[in-house]
Amino acid sequence: MELIFIAMLLGLLPAYIALGKGRNFLGWWLYGTTLFIFAMFHALAIKPAEKNLLFYGMRYCPHCDKAIEIDSTKCKHCEREVEPSDK
Helix, strand or coil: CHHHHHHHHHCHHHHHHHHHCCCCHHHHHHHHHHCHHHHHHHHHHCCCCHHHHHHCCEEECCCCCCEEECCCCECCCCCCECCCCCC
16 A cells, blocks of 8 residues: 555656646656656656747757747757747
């Protein structure tokens, strides 16, 4: 019984990390409760959801897939020209 409670508590860690990246808390909590080690690495590796980037004035470069400012016309990572965003 204690192991189930501990697993439920540990599942909160990847769920909280994924929530900060704009993902579903309940789904990640279930994932973290059942497969904690995999969920933890997965939550750390995922990119923020697009809606979170828009909130902070960022978007993804279509060429290198790195976060850039929403109004930039040149990627600071790959230095390629990008279309200005209409959002």
